[in-house]
Amino acid sequence: MPHCERLYRSVQIHSAIFLLEDKATFNVCHGSASIIKCSSSDPRDPLSYRGITLAPATYKLYCGVLDCRLREKFDASDIIHDEQNGFRKDRNTIDHLLSITSIIESRKLRKQSTYAAFIDFKKAYDTINRALLFSKLELLGVSSKMIKALRSLYNNVQAA
Numbered sequence: 001m002p003h004c005e006r007l008y009r010s011v012q013i014h015s016a017i018f019l020l021e022d023k024a025t026f027n028v029c030h031g032s033a034s035i036i037k038c039s040s041s042d043p044r045d046p047l048s049y050r051g052i053t054l055a056p057a058t059y060k061l062y063c064g065v066l067d068c069r070l071r072e073k074f075d076a077s078d079i080i081h082d083e084q085n086g087f088r089k090d091r092n093t094i095d096h097l098l099s100i101t102s103i104i105e106s107r108k109l110r111k112q113s114t115y116a117a118f119i120d121f122k123k124a125y126d127t128i129n130r131a132l133l134f135s136k137l138e139l140l141g142v143s144s145k146m147i148k149a150l151r152s153l154y155n156n157v158q159a160a
């Protein structure tokens with residue numbers, strides 16, 4: 001697991017992860033919550049504010065290990081299309097700007113009309129059907145142990 005090597009360097013960390021893997025669950029003792037204002041919005045609008053939950057370092061480490069393992073599985077099996085840039089190592093959604101700029105310029109030179117739609121799915125995380133997500137992961141060949149570990153992260157979630 002080349003992406004996870006730094007996470008495994010310490011014997012203590014490796015031992016802790018081994019114990020967590022054995023249970024395949026992780027109960028989080030939630031930290032404190034802070035309210036942070038979104039700077040670009042109207043201060044009178046309640047939707048201008050978002051809650052941030054602080055998680056313990058062990059929880060973040062555990063999530064990092066699970067993330068590494070899922071990314072390696074998906075990258076190795078080409079499950080995620082090459083066009084997907086968001087939430088991928090060494091890529092981001094801005095990478096698509098070059099593509100769309102190139103397409104627009106090419107079509108403009110050929111005097112062809114071009115139409116584009118940009119959709120921002122607000123609060124997409126809040127509305128995700130988790131049961132469907134876990135079913136899809138199972139269909140993609142993710143182990144039941146990994147799915148159990150991921151489910152445990154969403155047990156008793158109080159804020160999204």
